[in-house]
Amino acid sequence: MAANCTMATDGTARVATTALRLTVPDLSPERTAALLAVVERCTVHNTLERPPEVTFDVVREGTGP
Amino acid sequence: MKVSEYMMAPPVTVSPDTTVRQTALRMEDAAVGSVLVATGDRLQGIVTDRDLVVRCLAQGGDPDTAVSDLMSPSVATLDATDDVEAAYRTFRRAGVRRRPVLDGHRLVGVLTVDDLFLDVFQRLADLLGSVAWSVLRDPPELAALRRPTAPAKG
Structure with a gap:
């Protein structure tokens, strides 16, 4: 699986697009559909599609949980 | 995977006698926030856009000052053959966002966060x-059965 990213051009430092390409042997349409179905429902894909809420917290050394 | 497979090469460089103004223009042209200062392929230092502001403009400095006067001359580097995992560790420990990459003594690239x-x-x-x-x-x-309506675990 290869990831090809492009950076945003709107002045913010961020990844704008990620294209994922899976190179596979010759597959029937049924197996291709099954493969896509699994990939598109897995945790990795779901998280890329809908990024997690991110929070930041700053604690002094030795005082955090 | 080696650092050389991830770095930007060639790096954006200026010579030590380049003025602050020219350095700022170089940064704008290359769309980068820092440039490496080098004589040929020998690394001399690094200067960031922040250095230009804080060490020159904020001090009422002359934009025709040579960049060597305000660069950071001591730069920790990575080796092109270093494993990328070592680069992760280096960034984690050092609290920096970019590191020049050397091949022996030769400047060959820059690796950023x-x-x-x-x-x-x-x-x-x-x-x-x-x-x-x-x-x-x-x-x-x-x-064929792997086309569920429920989310796939993994």
């Missing part, structure tokens, strides 16, 4: 690839 961030996407893709290959290993009749 952004380069490693793109590597993170590749690692996510590698995990996704594992999920996909697991389907391909299934017998066809089972693969």
Whole structure:
């Protein structure tokens, strides 16, 4: 699986697009559909599609949980 | 994977006698926030856009000052043959966002946190690839059943 990213051009430092390409042997349409179905429902894909809420917290050394 | 496979090469450089003004223009042209100061392929230092502001403009400095007067001359570097995992550790410990890359004594590139961030996407893709290959290993009749309405775990 290869990831090809492009950076945003709107002045913010961020990844704008990620294209994922899976190179596979010759597959029937049924197996291709099954493969896509699994990939598109897995945790990795779901998280890329809908990024997690991110929070930041700053604690002094030795005082955090 | 080696640092040389992730770094930007060639790096954006200026010579030590380049003025602050020319350095700022070089940064604008190359769309970067820092440039390496080098004589030929020998690294002399690094200067960031912040250095230009804080060490020159904020002090009422002359934009025709040579960049060597305000660069950071001591620069920790990575070796082109270093493993990328070593680069992760270096960034984590050092609290810097970029490191020049040397091949022996020769300046050959620069590695930034952004380069490693793109590597993170590749690692996510590698995990996704594992999920996909697991389907391909299934017998066809089972693969056909792998079109569930429930989320796939993995």
